[in-house]
Amino acid sequence: MLPLYVNSREVMTIPSVVGLKYEEAVSLLDSLGFEPRKGESRMDKDKPAGTVLIQNPPPGSIVKSGRRVYLTLSAGEIKVAVPNLLGKTLRDSKFALERIGLKLGAVEYDISDQYPVNTVMAQRIAPGVKIKKEMYVSVVISTGSATDKVAVPDLTSKSFNAAIEILKKIGLEVGNVSYIISPDLLPNTIVDQYPRAGEMVARTQPIDLIIVREGEHPKDYYEN
Missing domain, CATH: 3.30.10.20 (Trypsin Inhibitor V; Chain A)
Structure with a gap:
């Protein structure tokens, strides 16, 4: 009333x-x-x-x-237009977002014949869309063409999760995973790999790993 x-x-x-x-x-x-x-x-x-x-x-x-x-x-909350990140490096994309009050979200990696290695090939919110400040914009980073060959990184002494991230960033994937038990080695670390570090391989080549075992196996992979 x-x-x-x-x-x-x-x-x-x-x-x-x-x-x-x-x-x-x-x-x-x-x-x-x-x-x-x-x-x-x-x-x-x-x-x-x-x-x-x-x-x-x-x-x-x-x-x-x-x-x-x-x-x-x-007038409501301030909204800003999402910048075009396509073709930018991850570092430049992060700067472009933070400059207008946005944040870099999840970063994924994928093969691309169009965008050079280590540049943004896709963004989860299209350029020009207006969103609230402080929101996250996720991107996909190119690992280069599927026909390109890359040098296999040295994964020994790395943790299993770290190895997955290293391979993902250059467009490679984990292949077969085998386990050994050793009281002298740090659990969940890689002790051997194939192909060896430094070899040039196609992006379709899986990288097999041998890991020191303790407890449950890493999910989604099988013991040989």
Whole structure:
């Protein structure tokens, strides 16, 4: 129920419309004989767009009937356009996002015949789409063409998870995984690999690993 206001032929008390939607504020002010006017809009992450933030004169003011009441509205939360990251390096992409208040999200890797190695070949939110600040934009990094050959990295002494990430970044995948038990070696580390480090292989060549065993096997791989 709306509160009652002092009313006469000459003066009236202005009600508070702060927090109301613009249309609701206009309806209330009109019904009481005031003349609402839309003023400036301000960015406000806490109030939806179109919400009255400030009114002038302020609530409770005693004014003549027909007085104009200026309303400052919320423009909602600031949104920014997602930049075009295609063809950029991961470092440059991160900088481009942070410069406008966005964050780099998940990074995946895939083969691409179109984009050079270590550049963005896809982004999960299309360029130009407006999103809220602080949101994450995930990307896919090119590992080069499937026909390219790459040098096999040295994975010995690396953990199994670290090896997967190293291979993923250059477009290779883990092949067969075998296990050995040794009290002298650190569990879950790689002690041997095939092909050997430094060999040039196609991106379709899986890399077999021998890992020191302890407890459960890494998921999704099988023991020989």
